[in-house]
Amino acid sequence: xTAGLSGLRPWLAPLAWSLLLLAAVxxxxxxxxxxxxxxxxxxxxxxxxxxxxxxxxxxxxIVGVAALVSVSLGVAAxxxxxxxxxxxxxxxxxxVASIGQTFPPVAVLALAVPLLGFGSLPTIxxxxxxxxxxxxxxxxxxxxxxxPAVLEAAQGMGMAPRQVLFEVELPLAAAxxxxxxxxxxxxxxxxxxxxxxxGASTLGDPVIAGLVNGNTAYVLQGALxxxxxxxxxxxxxxxxxxxxxERQGL
Amino acid sequence: MRLLSSASNRVVxxxxxxxxxxxxxxxxxxxxxxxxxxxxxxGLFAALGSAWAVALLAALVTLAALALHPSPAGYRGMLLxxxxxxxxxPASLAWFIHTQIPADQAQARAxxxxxxxxxxxxxxxxxxxxxxxxxxxxxxxxxxxxGLLLVTGLLIYSGYLEPLALLxxxxxxxxxxxxxxxxxxxxxxxxxxxxxxFGVALALLIRRQPQLQRSVFGVLNFFQTIPSLALFGxxxxxxxxxxxxSPLLQQLGIRGIGWxxxxxxxxxxxxxxIVRNTSVALQAVAxxxxxxxxxxxxxxxxxxSQVRLPLALPVILEGMRITSIQAxxxxxxxxxxxxxxxxxFIFQGLGQGAMDLxxxxxxxxxxxxxxxxxxxxxxxxxxxxxxx
Numbered sequence: 298x299t300a301g302l303s304g305l306r307p308w309l310a311p312l313a314w315s316l317l318l319l320a321a322v323x324x325x326x327x328x329x330x331x332x333x334x335x336x337x338x339x340x341x342x343x344x345x346x347x348x349x350x351x352x353x354x355x356x357x358x359i360v361g362v363a364a365l366v367s368v369s370l371g372v373a374a375x376x377x378x379x380x381x382x383x384x385x386x387x388x389x390x391x392x393v394a395s396i397g398q399t400f401p402p403v404a405v406l407a408l409a410v411p412l413l414g415f416g417s418l419p420t421i422x423x424x425x426x427x428x429x430x431x432x433x434x435x436x437x438x439x440x441x442x443x444x445p446a447v448l449e450a451a452q453g454m455g456m457a458p459r460q461v462l463f464e465v466e467l468p469l470a471a472a473x474x475x476x477x478x479x480x481x482x483x484x485x486x487x488x489x490x491x492x493x494x495x496g497a498s499t500l501g502d503p504v505i506a507g508l509v510n511g512n513t514a515y516v517l518q519g520a521l522x523x524x525x526x527x528x529x530x531x532x533x534x535x536x537x538x539x540x541x542x543e544r545q546g547l
Numbered sequence: 548m549r550l551l552s553s554a555s556n557r558v559v560x561x562x563x564x565x566x567x568x569x570x571x572x573x574x575x576x577x578x579x580x581x582x583x584x585x586x587x588x589x590g591l592f593a594a595l596g597s598a599w600a601v602a603l604l605a606a607l608v609t610l611a612a613l614a615l616h617p618s619p620a621g622y623r624g625m626l627l628x629x630x631x632x633x634x635x636x637p638a639s640l641a642w643f644i645h646t647q648i649p650a651d652q653a654q655a656r657a658x659x660x661x662x663x664x665x666x667x668x669x670x671x672x673x674x675x676x677x678x679x680x681x682x683x684x685x686x687x688x689x690x691x692x693x694g695l696l697l698v699t700g701l702l703i704y705s706g707y708l709e710p711l712a713l714l715x716x717x718x719x720x721x722x723x724x725x726x727x728x729x730x731x732x733x734x735x736x737x738x739x740x741x742x743x744x745f746g747v748a749l750a751l752l753i754r755r756q757p758q759l760q761r762s763v764f765g766v767l768n769f770f771q772t773i774p775s776l777a778l779f780g781x782x783x784x785x786x787x788x789x790x791x792x793s794p795l796l797q798q799l800g801i802r803g804i805g806w807x808x809x810x811x812x813x814x815x816x817x818x819x820x821i822v823r824n825t826s827v828a829l830q831a832v833a834x835x836x837x838x839x840x841x842x843x844x845x846x847x848x849x850x851x852s853q854v855r856l857p858l859a860l861p862v863i864l865e866g867m868r869i870t871s872i873q874a875x876x877x878x879x880x881x882x883x884x885x886x887x888x889x890x891x892f893i894f895q896g897l898g899q900g901a902m903d904l905x906x907x908x909x910x911x912x913x914x915x916x917x918x919x920x921x922x923x924x925x926x927x928x929x930x931x932x933x934x935x
Contacts (some may be wrong), residue, residue, distance in 0.1 A: 335784055385558050389676045399920045401876025404909040407893045411902040412661075487774030491880060494897055504780045508883055513784050513803070520780025524773050531772045 311536055314529035321525055322349045325518055336514035344503040344515045349522060355417075356499040356526065359489050363421045364482050367428035371481070372474065374429075375436025376462065387437075394434045402427050402488040406495060415496035424488055428481040435477025439470025472541050479534040486530060490523045500526065558676050559614035559625065563607050566669035570603070573661035576643050579712065581654040582901065588660055594643050603639075603666075606632060610673070623685065625677045630691030632670045637699040639663075641707040648710045656712040658903070712903040713910070724907070730887025731915065734806060735874045738813035742870060745814070746821030747863075753826050760826075767819040775877050778815065779884045782808035809881035816877060817870040824866030828859030861927040868923030875916045879908070889915075 305312075325343060332342040377383040378390045406423045413419035443466050451465045467474075493501030500523045507515025574588030575595065592600045610628050613621040640663070648655045671692075678688040702708045709718070717724055753760045770778070787803025790796045801807040832855050840854045882890025892908030895901075 385556070388679050389558055389672065392675050392679075393672065396917075399872055399916050401872075401879055401912050401916055403876055403879045403890065403893065404912045404916075407897065407905050407909040410897060410905060483772060487776070490774050490776040494883070494894060501776055504776055505883070507780075508804075513787065516780040517784055520777040523777035524781065527772050527774050527777070528769070 307536055307539065311529060311533040314525065314532050318353075318522070318525040318529050321522055322353050325349055325522075332514035332517070335517065336512055339512060339514070342512075342514040344506065344518050346506070347498065347502065349500075349503075349518070352498065352500045352502055353522065353526065355497075356486075356489055356501075356523075359417060359421055359424070359492065359497060359499060360482070360485050363424035363428055363489070364478075364485050366421075367425045367481055367485070368432050368478055370425070371429045371432030371477070372436050375433050375440060375474075378437065379440045380458075390433070391437050394430050394437070397427075397430045398434070400427075402484060403491055406488060406491060410495050417492075417497045420489065420492035420495055420497035424485050424492070427488065428485045431480040431484065432474070432477045435473050435480075436470070439473030439477075440466055442473065443469050468545075472538070472545060475534075475538055475541055479531070479538065482534065483527065483531055486523075486527050490519075556614040556617045556676075556680070559617075559673060560611055562669050562673050562676065563611040563614070566666060566673075567604065567607050569665035569669075570607075570662045573665070575660055575662035576640070577658040577660050578647055579656050579658060580652070582656070582715075582903075586658055589643070589647065591662055594647070594662075595639055596642075596646065599639060599642065603632075603635070617680070619681070622677055622681050625673075626681065626685060626688055626691075629670055629673050629677060630688075630694065632666070633674070633691040633695040634698055636663075636667055636670070636695060637702050637708070640711065641702050644708065644710050655710060656715045656903075657710050658712045713906055716901075716903045716907045724892075727887060727889050727891060727908075728911070730806075731875070731878050731889050731912075734809055734813060734878045734881065734886060734888060735871060735915075735919075737810050738817050738874045738878075739867060739871055741810070741814045742817035742821050743867070746818050746866075747825050749818070749822045750825035750829060753822070754829055763822065764819075767822060770815040771819050775812065775816070775880045776883070778812045779808055779881060782811055783884060786811075804885040806886050808884055809878065809886035812881070813874050813877055817874055820866040820869040820873070821863070824862050824869075825859070828862035829855060831862070832858045857930070858932055860930045861932075864923050864927040864930065868920060868927070871919040871923060872916050875912060875919060879912045 329343055336342050374390060378387045405427045406420065409419040409423035413422060447465060447469070448461065451461045456464065489497065489499050490501035490504070493499050493505045500519055503515045503519030504523070505519075507513060507517075507519065570591050575591045575593075577586035577588045579586035591603070594600075595603070606628050610625055613625050613628075617625075640657070640659070644657050648657055674688060674691060678685070681688070699708075703714065708714055749763060753763055773781075783803040786801065786808050790802050790807075836854060836858070837850060840850045845853065878886065878888045879890035879893060882888055882894050889908040889912045892904055893912070894908075896904030896906075896908060
């Protein structure tokens with residue numbers, strides 16, 4: 298029992314944040330009296346158009362789909378550009394990845410509308426495009442950071458190119474790639490919240506509705522939940538990063 | 548001048564194929580009778596006429612042909628063709644406007660469609676690709692992009708591009724545009740100034756008291772994790788409360804919405820890159836360098852101002868580059884809480900479904916970010932020890 302608990306200990310921070318998020322999602326209505334003090338003289342002080350649980354689910358779904366696609370595309374492109382037959386594309390790909398990160402996420406989100414219209418789909422496309430870059434950049438950095446001597450040794454042992462990739466290169470680059478994934482997810486969560494302005498239903502909805510109607514209570518509710526979501530996910534990633542570092546240290 | 552390989556350049560071939568495909572499959576440009584009605588699209592041939600369209604396609608095909616067996620001379624030829632593609636880009640828009648929009652229709656406006664955008668996009672990618680194949684880099688690769696800006700500027704100045712939807716939106720709110728630029732730069736500059744002040748102070752504090760390092764970086768990292776919309780939203784209630792109870796704050800113009808919460812949040816986000824880079828830079832100066840400076844009889848202040856700071860400056864400037872790019876994007880978001888800047892055009896445009904207005908906000912935001920990137924990269928290179 299004690300062994301089980303001590304194994305849980307490193308997960309305490311992500312668990313605590315997630316529980317707090319869950320409590321806030323389910324118990325926001327209980328705080329009505331508090332919000333009434335912040336926003337006196339207004340009929341509704343708790344955001345009602347959608348339940349907070351629904352908004353959280355939508356937000357997670359959009360972030361999940363976008364992050365999954367951008368991580369798969371980013372890692373795949375990074376691998377392809379560092380193989381012998383894709384190396385021609387490497388300089389262009391790495392320069393585009395670094396120039397692209399200069400573009401503000403909100404501008405990318407806004408430019409998706411003239412091309413794709415309003416809604417969740419354009420939001421996801423914009424998030425994928427923007428989220429690609431940190432993963433791609435870190436995949437390239439991680440794979441290029443593998444010492445040539447290690448690669449030669451692996452080839453010398455008679456490993457096939459596929460084996461070298463999966464058993465040597467990717468494990469050695471894992472920590473750097475994972476750091477890129479963490480950045481991508483953080484940016485995606487934040488930008489998905491702004492996606493409310495282009496018609497995606499996320500936890501940004503109460504904030505935008507509150508700002509438009511001058512209802513500070515709504516703004517606070519949305520902002521609180523977005524913040525808790527970001528911190529929960531990020532602390533989970535931090536723990537996973539520690540695990541990868543520990544495994545590599547062995 | 549040696550080239551990486553004598554085999555055909557598959558990158559150029561791919562990019563050219565994509566460019567030709569998007570030119571032939573998508574609309575090149577569109578015309579709207581006024582701001583409200585939907586526009587009608589024009590394909591490449593309809594928009595520019597056969598002569599111009601064929602010349603354009605011929606240039607792209609020649610590029611591909613040169614890429615089959617690239618030689619140093621071939622790459623110079625490709626660079627020349629790409630520069631021409633960039634130079635003709637604004638001219639082709641002016642030609643489209645000239646032929647398709649009657650001068651007496653003051654409401655009619657021309658829009659850029661997929662073909663036009665992707666031609667620009669692929670031409671720039673081709674430029675990046677071909678430029679780095681020409682080693683040592685041929686200085687005249689700048690001719691294309693600079694010429695593009697110059698020709699665009701001239702055509703705007705002379706009124707040929709006036710019916711462009713983006714410029715129609717601009718001319719109906721030019722005063723607001725410059726005010727938005729001032730507001731945007733003011734917030735970014737303020738955030739940069741304050742975060743530099745506090746950031747360098749924090750970095751020096753950490754150097755004196757290393758046990759503070761963990762908690763300072765913990766707090767700053769935490770701020771970076773909070774999404775901008777959440778941080779802006781969380782600052783509104785406390786600031787309105789403070790402003791309501793303090794006449795001094797009211798006199799300063801501090802309210803729950805507007806520049807005050809925006810600046811506060813921007814500084815919170817900007818501190819991490821500045822503190823991180825400054826403390827890394829200050830620590831990275833080799834102990835021997837400091838030792839020999841002291842040995843030469845320099846006072847502690849001289850060691851700091853004449854040795855440590857100049858050596859640390861490029862790294863600090865890199866921190867300022869990250870900070871300014873981040874702040875330019877976040878200032879656009881801050882329009883949601885009433886801060887001035889290009890974000891107000893973006894969100895107004897989204898609200899009204901006016902896409903040209905969205906562009907009028909989004910494009911300058913991107914340009915500002917690219918300019919900040921170029922400026923601070925150039926400064927960091929200039930102050931690189933041993934170069935400047």
